[in-house]
Amino acid sequence: MTRNANIDPAARDIAPVPPCVILCEPQLGENIGTAARAMANFGLSDLRIVNPRDGWPSEKARAAASRADHVIDAVQVFDSVEAAVADLGFVFATTARSREIAKPVSGPDEAATTSVRLGVQGTKVGFLFGRERWGLNNDEVALADEIVTLPVDPDFASLNIAQAVLVCSYEWRVKANGGALPFRLDVEANPPASKDDLQRLFEHLEGALDTVNFFRPREKRPSIVRNLRNILQKASLTDQEVKTLRGVIAALEGRKTRPRKDAGVDGEAGES
């Protein structure tokens, strides 16, 4: 696909090419499976493994992957990291240890931002993870463009591969999705009350409290009123919630409440 080099590809609303995950000499089939499952949770599916100790395919991997069969079925096996990254334009090497290599170091969030930016340009990115026991050697890290390390507590750093894959996959989805979640508060079904409705709630409450002589001494009324209004304002009340509260106040005042649809109880119309 040719692209006009002067136009920002994001302007064409192109979804970023997702990154792949590369496991270097994974020892346990179970870890390959849990990594596959972690990827699938966040929409990634290109898993590559280099020299798996116990070979491939692996029933333990498939079992641990739970329902992520689509990832297991598509696993590519390579005999070297060079081969596994051959088609990639950018590689992140994840490591917990500082290296004597002059390579930029990012956290998973920064790496995800870079990954999405490159992915929007059509560049295929890879996240390289090392062996269970000792990670990656320096030559393998040297193949990468950047190092990624997780902000673990240095006094207790025991993340396993699948957990590191989970965090990196999660961050990629956060950045690729621009913060979209499976669901948000349904504002359409729960619209906020208007300031006018709030004002009438305030006055209803304050009138009821005046009736029972709540504001004593009289000089304190303005500051107590401000206090009460602040409480109600902070509650970010919806339309429906204001109605509910007004019914509460009316009931406490001793007024008959308006007939309620859900209760099926008749009542005389009260003042609003």
Add this chain to the structure above:
Amino acid sequence: MTRNANIDPAARDIAPVPPCVILCEPQLGENIGTAARAMANFGLSDLRIVNPRDGWPSEKARAAASRADHVIDAVQVFDSVEAAVADLGFVFATTARSREIAKPVSGPDEAATTSVRLGVQGTKVGFLFGRERWGLNNDEVALADEIVTLPVDPDFASLNIAQAVLVCSYEWRVKANGGALPFRLDVEANPPASKDDLQRLFEHLEGALDTVNFFRPREKRPSIVRNLRNILQKASLTDQEVKTLRGVIAALEGRKTRPRKDAGVDGEAGES
């Protein structure tokens, strides 16, 4: 500790009070343990469990916690969610399903930002996680201030409790630490080359290429030179790397290289 209400607590450089994690009726001791371990990785240690199905203490939990004994030893057990959150000022309820409740919904990153902000103010925050099979009921969610949901792929949403705890704990640490990582590129040991050193590298290379008549036809020299300089500029070369490249160019030119400290080989001084 009293605080002057008009001064931003963050200005006093107070570390945020860390949040606690509450597991509601966890079924498997192993999941309690892996949750404890996930918390410890990111510096959290206040774990509360409500009505654990298999009771407490739990050897399976301790074993799965790996070295996170400090978390296991400090676990508090409650017989209701209300009791578990009694001392908290703000609670996030994690759930994968949308609810018929008018409650704000955040992702783990937003929840972490809120959690740090509240923690800096001294407010204790809790992250509530539900049962393995069916999460939290609506009354339990109603106890919370906000809902947290992870941005999973809706077609493959199979995060378990420990994974959700891991992601939330990770996000908290990212926000609480302001992006600090266990290590970064050591710029002091690897200072960038100055533009002047780069200029001399450019001229050295271009001189060597002139000598071998590389620029043909002559009219293309300016644009090829720009191309080469762009390549070298993009490499973000350090001081030492420029020296290395100049040694490479000198060697290819056939000049004797300067004596190298690490090789112990004598050579005549070359031109710089």
